[in-house]
Amino acid sequence: MDITGRKLFVKALQEEGVDTLFAYPGGMITDIMDELYRTESIHTVLGRHEQAVVHEAEGYAKATGKVGVALVTSGPGATNTVTAIADAHYDSIPLVIFTGQVPEALMGNDAFQEVDIVGMTRNITKYSVTIRNRKEMGRRIKMAFHIARTGKPGPVLIDIPKDIQTQTGDATYPEDVQIRGYKPNDTVHIGQLKKAYKMLKSAKKPVILAGGGVRISNAEGLLEKFAETMKIPVCTTIMGKGVMPSSHPLYIGNCGMHGKYSSNMAIGNCDVLFSIGTRFNDRITGDLNEFAPKAKIIHVDVDTASISRNVVVDVPIVSDAALALEKLLEWAEPMKTDNWIKTIAEWDKENPLEMRRDRGMTPQMIMETLNDTFKKGIFVTDVGQHQMWATQYLKIDKGSMLITSGGLGTMGFGFPAALGAAIGSAGKTPVVCITGDGGMQMNMQEMATAICEETPFITVILNNQYLGMVRQFQQLFYGKRYEITCLARHKGCKADCKGPNPECYPYVPDFVKWAESYSAFGCRVTDIEGLKKALKDAVRSKVPVVIECMIQSEEIVLPMVKGGNPMTEMILK
Amino acid sequence: MGILKNRYIALYVENEVGVLAKVSGLFSAKSYNLQSLTVGRTEHEDISRMTISVSADDVTFEQIKKQLNRMVEVIKVVDLTEIPTHMKELLFAKIKRIDESQKEEAFRIAETFSTSSPHAVQVIDIGTDSVMLQSTLTERRNDDLVRLLRETYKHIDVVRGGSVAMEGISTSCR
Numbered sequence: 120m121d122i123t124g125r126k127l128f129v130k131a132l133q134e135e136g137v138d139t140l141f142a143y144p145g146g147m148i149t150d151i152m153d154e155l156y157r158t159e160s161i162h163t164v165l166g167r168h169e170q171a172v173v174h175e176a177e178g179y180a181k182a183t184g185k186v187g188v189a190l191v192t193s194g195p196g197a198t199n200t201v202t203a204i205a206d207a208h209y210d211s212i213p214l215v216i217f218t219g220q221v222p223e224a225l226m227g228n229d230a231f232q233e234v235d236i237v238g239m240t241r242n243i244t245k246y247s248v249t250i251r252n253r254k255e256m257g258r259r260i261k262m263a264f265h266i267a268r269t270g271k272p273g274p275v276l277i278d279i280p281k282d283i284q285t286q287t288g289d290a291t292y293p294e295d296v297q298i299r300g301y302k303p304n305d306t307v308h309i310g311q312l313k314k315a316y317k318m319l320k321s322a323k324k325p326v327i328l329a330g331g332g333v334r335i336s337n338a339e340g341l342l343e344k345f346a347e348t349m350k351i352p353v354c355t356t357i358m359g360k361g362v363m364p365s366s367h368p369l370y371i372g373n374c375g376m377h378g379k380y381s382s383n384m385a386i387g388n389c390d391v392l393f394s395i396g397t398r399f400n401d402r403i404t405g406d407l408n409e410f411a412p413k414a415k416i417i418h419v420d421v422d423t424a425s426i427s428r429n430v431v432v433d434v435p436i437v438s439d440a441a442l443a444l445e446k447l448l449e450w451a452e453p454m455k456t457d458n459w460i461k462t463i464a465e466w467d468k469e470n471p472l473e474m475r476r477d478r479g480m481t482p483q484m485i486m487e488t489l490n491d492t493f494k495k496g497i498f499v500t501d502v503g504q505h506q507m508w509a510t511q512y513l514k515i516d517k518g519s520m521l522i523t524s525g526g527l528g529t530m531g532f533g534f535p536a537a538l539g540a541a542i543g544s545a546g547k548t549p550v551v552c553i554t555g556d557g558g559m560q561m562n563m564q565e566m567a568t569a570i571c572e573e574t575p576f577i578t579v580i581l582n583n584q585y586l587g588m589v590r591q592f593q594q595l596f597y598g599k600r601y602e603i604t605c606l607a608r609h610k611g612c613k614a615d616c617k618g619p620n621p622e623c624y625p626y627v628p629d630f631v632k633w634a635e636s637y638s639a640f641g642c643r644v645t646d647i648e649g650l651k652k653a654l655k656d657a658v659r660s661k662v663p664v665v666i667e668c669m670i671q672s673e674e675i676v677l678p679m680v681k682g683g684n685p686m687t688e689m690i691l692k
Numbered sequence: 693m694g695i696l697k698n699r700y701i702a703l704y705v706e707n708e709v710g711v712l713a714k715v716s717g718l719f720s721a722k723s724y725n726l727q728s729l730t731v732g733r734t735e736h737e738d739i740s741r742m743t744i745s746v747s748a749d750d751v752t753f754e755q756i757k758k759q760l761n762r763m764v765e766v767i768k769v770v771d772l773t774e775i776p777t778h779m780k781e782l783l784f785a786k787i788k789r790i791d792e793s794q795k796e797e798a799f800r801i802a803e804t805f806s807t808s809s810p811h812a813v814q815v816i817d818i819g820t821d822s823v824m825l826q827s828t829l830t831e832r833r834n835d836d837l838v839r840l841l842r843e844t845y846k847h848i849d850v851v852r853g854g855s856v857a858m859e860g861i862s863t864s865c866r
Contacts (some may be wrong), residue, residue: 300763
């Protein structure tokens with residue numbers, strides 16, 4: 120029996136096991152919406168802006184390991200998703216985004232709310248396509264889910280013209296799909312792996328550099344076991360934070376632009392670097408000629424194109440992280456690394472990751488309080504200084520997770536992604552959004568979604584009244600000329616303002632009143648005792664909680680490496 | 693950056709809307725130096741074959757092949773750089789506002805360029821003060837031809853089709 124496209128759409132989602140759909144309505148998806156009205160097995164979350172809708176799907180996908188699914192309309196609905204799609208593309212988050220499209224007969228006419236969204240998203244998706252006839256609808260949707268979740272995961276966009284949604288056609292949704300141009304790698308070259316193992320085994324100063332790919336392939340346990348058996352210290356990238364428990368004695372810390380001194384020194388001085396699930400982003404490598412200059416480099420990545428792209432490596436291995444580690448574990452034997460580990464510990468003692476404790480509430484103290492309060496938690500950050508402090512000082516041990524926008528660095532990601540994670544976690548693990556006062560204002564409308572979804576989570580805003588990361592650059596390298604980074608600045612301010620002074624205007628918005636206006640709970644804290652008390656209340660709250668932490672305005676993230684410099688040349692004070 | 697060399701790829705792709713845009717978009721997005729790109733249907737209606745000519749160093753060229761390979765719509769990437777192929781590019785050149793002796797020179801150029809490959813360059817049209825050449829040399833040899841024409845004549849119009857290539861049967865060189 121034939122069915123309509125809209126019926127097949129719902130059937131496809133059901134067969135893919137989709138139980139939560141993040142959506143925003145519009146003229147070109149009204150038929151699908153009408154079908155969803157009758158579908159009990161799919162819970163539809165109404166966001167308040169399409170960008171946030173897709174960020175919510177990202178947070179949900181990260182927290183659950185499932186494919187995040189979003190549905191928006193054509194035109195502006197579709198274009199609003201672009202930033203979030205690019206974000207998911209950079210950070211390999213499996214998403215399927217459905218966009219409505221004007222009827223086929225109108226396509227190309229510059230019809231009302233028509234855009235070529237497939238053209239716009241071509242290089243920020245793994246795959247994007249307009250369904251051009253009803254016959255191929257089932258196969259295209261099947262392709263979308265298959266491509267999104269396999270290999271190096273990523274976003275897929277499926278554009279469905281309105282007339283296809285109502286046309287009748289084949290009722291079957293295919294069980295599997297063969298795509299002749301898409302064969303994700305599911306094996307590992309044993310010869311290469313043996314070569315890598317031999318190289319690693321012969322090292323005197325080995326280091327493992329683990330990235331987000333380890334978590335994507337659920338290989339955290341294998342990595343820990345491998346490092347333990349071989350006695351090799353581990354550094355992580357920002358995306359890899361948490362793939363090795365932060366409290367593990369073999370864990371050094373994050374490396375890169377705002378990484379730990381000892382991590383960057385370890386990479387700068389190691390003789391074999393075993394890197395897995397990272398693509399050597401410039402924030403990790405700094406000056407490419409000076410990256411791990413003394414080391415032979417082994418690189419395991421599932422994506423062929425990530426290998427020898429930024430850094431030329433000695434042993435490339437195209438493989439899923441878990442698959443490679445499983446094999447390596449069969450051979451693993453302890454190495455004599457005691458002296459090397461001692462050297463790294465000395466570097467750490469020389470320049471530990473530590474902020475002053477003399478006055479006020481520092482970001483480090485805030486993160487430590489969060490560590491004490493949540494033994495297990497899903498921590499979601501936005502982008503900026505608070506993000507760096509979170510990745511430096513948060514403890515992400517077993518059962519905890521860090522969700523952050525690493526590749527694209529999308530301000531406005533944190534709050535909706537945290538909501539998506541909280542919806543996915545469904546109360547099993549507490550969700551804490553750590554954000555800045557700037558990024559918070561980029562998607563704050565989603566508080567309405569959180570309230571309507573009856574999904575409590577805790578948002579900790581580090582308010583320094585600045586767009587701090589850029590201000591830090593102005594502070595250090597541009598003579599404190601704080602152009603367009605002060606969020607308290609008014610038209611009436613002096614032109615040559617060099618920072619906070621008694622004449623400053625009051626900050627807007629009042630985050631406490633704002634939270635209250637949504638019937639959420641809001642409070643402002645100025646010291647650690649206040650934060651501890653607020654968190655104690657917050658964990659029991661049935662509504663979303665916003666805790667605004669007032670921090671020193673000109674606090675900076677240290678250590679730091681200036682863009683393009685070698686990673687061992689760190690600004691420490 | 694390594695040494696830039698001319699390289700050739702045969703690319704089998706799905707014959708679908710947007711695939712050409714996706715492939716050509718890759719070259720602009722990643723700043724790869726595309727020399728020419730031709731595309732046409734193969735014996736299978738749902739498969740197109742492209743011949744892509746690029747100028748790149750070793751590392752970049754490896755990356756180009758990998759990036760093409762990971763596209764869902766790309767079925768197969770064949771590196772033609774080192775294997776014997778038949779390769780031709782169609783070129784038309786109109787030489788204008790010339791006198792009789794310059795016309796004769798055009799015929800001589802056509803003849804000389806056809807030495808190694810008979811009739812590769814021919815005069816296919818003629819007017820009172822102009823001639824038109826057709827060339828089916830290789831892309832690189834056409835570069836030479838255009839250079840010479842530019843040096844010899846003031847007023848020329850050139851249109852080129854880009855390389856089309858296929859792996860050889862008995863040939864051992866290009």
